Amino acid sequence: MSNEPEPRSRAQRREEAEPSERSQPIPLIVAAITLAVVLAGVAYILLSESFGRADLGDRRTLADLRPAVARAGQGADGQQVFNANCVACHQASGKGLPGVFPPLDGSEWVNGDERILANIVLHGINGEISVIGQTYKGAMPAFGQLGNAELAAVLSHVRSAWSNKSAPVKAELIEKERKANARPTPFSSGDELKALAPKTP
Structure with a gap:
């Protein structure tokens, strides 16, 4: 009987070698580079200044975005009411979005008849x-849920902001139009306004 090993078949030769149970730790150079990158990132965050300039960007707080409430003896803040309800569409510049939301800056509606503006x-x-x-061609929601003082304040604000130089609107006018025109639906066009x-005459 021969002690020589039997020749391996082609299928056996294709098989990978049996795995062995030995430790294969991460190379020290890779561990050192990873640690250095993490430490550099932590140091950068701790030592760097805040990003951007403090006078740029939207620095409004939740309090700025809440509707202003008029207190006894104190009028509502028209700009605050505008920031909370109107700025998303008409923009802080009053220019609106071309073809989507109309501008308030220079608008004949803003600078025109106060009664029509109040009804809008x-x-x-x-x-x-x-x-x-x-x-x-769009939709502007009604803001009748706001108080007369708040609506008068925001209308006065937009009538005097940017290039607009029109007279302020009084809360009494808002109250009068609210009672005189208690319609349940929005206006359907500028012609109706x-x-x-x-x-x-």
Whole structure:
């Protein structure tokens, strides 16, 4: 009987070697590089200045975004009401978004009849409206849930902000229009709003 090992078949030759139970730790150089990167990142975060300039960016707090509430003897803050309810669409610049949300800066509606402007915020508008020669087809929600002082303050703010130089709106006007025109639906167009204007003889 021969002591020579039997020749391996082709299938056996294709098989990988049996795994062995030996320790294969991470190479020291890899561990050292990883540790150095982590320590450098921690040091950078701890020692670096805050990103950006402090005078840039949106620094509003939750208190800034809440609707202003008029206290006895104190009027509402029109800019605060604007920031909480209007800035998302009409933008802080008052320029709106072209083709989507109309501008307030230079708008004939903002600087026009106070009664019409009061009715816009009280009841909203769904449909077509022309602002500074451009037609917008969208929806503006009603803000009748806000108090008379708040609506007067925000309208006074937009009528005097940016390039607008119109007179302020009084809370009494808002109260009068709220009672006189208690419609349940928004206005359907700019033409319907124009019908509110007093007829000239």
